[in-house]
Amino acid sequence: MKVYVSGTYSAQARLRDEAAKLLHLGHEITSTWLHEAVRPRHLGENTWHRRLAEKDIAEVSSRDRNAARA
Numbered sequence: 001m002k003v004y005v006s007g008t009y010s011a012q013a014r015l016r017d018e019a020a021k022l023l024h025l026g027h028e029i030t031s032t033w034l035h036e037a038v039r040p041r042h043l044g045e046n047t048w049h050r051r052l053a054e055k056d057i058a059e060v061s062s063r064d065r066n067a068a069r070a
Helices: 009-024 045-062
Strands: none
Touching: none
C-alpha cells in the first residue's frame, strides 16, 4: 500500500521512525519531506516553498486512497 506520512517539521525525526516501521511491513512511503534538505541557495524562498507544495500535493495524490486515515 502507498502511504503518505504527514506531520510537522518539528516531528520529522519521530515520523521517520514511524515511516520506517511501515516500510518494514511492506508499505511504500511517498512522503519525501521526511528526508528533505534545506533550501538550495540558488532558489528564492517563495520559489522553494512553491516547489515543496507542488511536490507534496503530487505525493499525497499518489498514495492509496484507502490509506488516507490509516
